[in-house]
Amino acid sequence: MQSTSQISSMNTARALAPLSDMRPATLEKIEKAVRKVFAGFDSNEVTMAQIAKSANVSLQTLYKYFGDKQTLFYTIMDIVLGRLAARIMDHLQGIDSVQDRLRKTLWVCFDFVDSHPDAVMVLSSVSASRIRNIAIYENKELIGAFLNVLEDGQKRGVLNDTVPLYILFDVFMGFISRLGLMHIIRQTDTPINAEFDALFVILWRAISKPDI
Incomplete structure (x- = not known):
């Protein structure tokens, strides 16, 4: 099984998939999860795994479209x-x-x-x-x-x-x-x-x- 850091490194090396390719329902779940998790924990303590679990999506999906936690956070808040x-x-x-x-x-x-x-x-x-x-x-x-x-x-x-x-x-x-x-x-x-x-x-x- 790949670790979180391994997945992150692999996705950093290749271009992110455009958000337009993501199903709207999936993006909505991720948005709600980001708002919920970051509101309940110190940002330094939040992990991609927590967000994936809260959104009920795979960790690979988050890395595929966002690459890392900071990009995920800033992208969702911009939306x-x-x-x-x-x-x-x-x-x-x-x-x-x-x-x-x-x-x-x-x-x-x-x-x-x-x-x-x-x-x-x-x-x-x-x-x-x-x-x-x-x-x-x-x-x-x-x-x-x-x-x-x-x-x-x-x-x-x-x-x-x-x-x-x-x-x-x-x-x-x-x-x-x-x-x-x-x-x-x-x-x-x-x-x-x-x-x-x-x-x-x-x-x-x-x-x-x-x-x-």
Whole structure:
């Protein structure tokens, strides 16, 4: 029987099979397993064998398509966040009001927290130096669309224009990250979106142009 290291070495030496060749149901099982296992253990302790067992797929399948644990992790998390990004893009377009666009975007992000708590926990454990290994964080189209909304808000005089755009962006994303993570850690019974209106008021006051 081949050891895990032997299988890994063999697969590293040859090109990975494209994910498009994998059955969607199999990829879905692997995604759920990655989210579950990495949320429950320190990433350094997680093994490919654990993930294979949780997903009920062979170890050879994981190595065939992903090659190693890190590639598996970053690829799956990019898929998860890619779906969120697509929803965000939909809400950043087609609506004239800056406030409404940001409101809908926040709702989508908090809905992700409610529906993917394991993914939020996993992402919170990724170090700042490695977060960019998840491809979606380098998605210029998504980031550009978001910054365009914020810039539009500054030009219209509704968002704070005394700070650079990236400050508004960081405040928005930091608000989601901190509240989402703590909501899960506290094991709150109600979904975070149950208090959405009050939360959006807090965020809007933080980034909107102060009354003079």
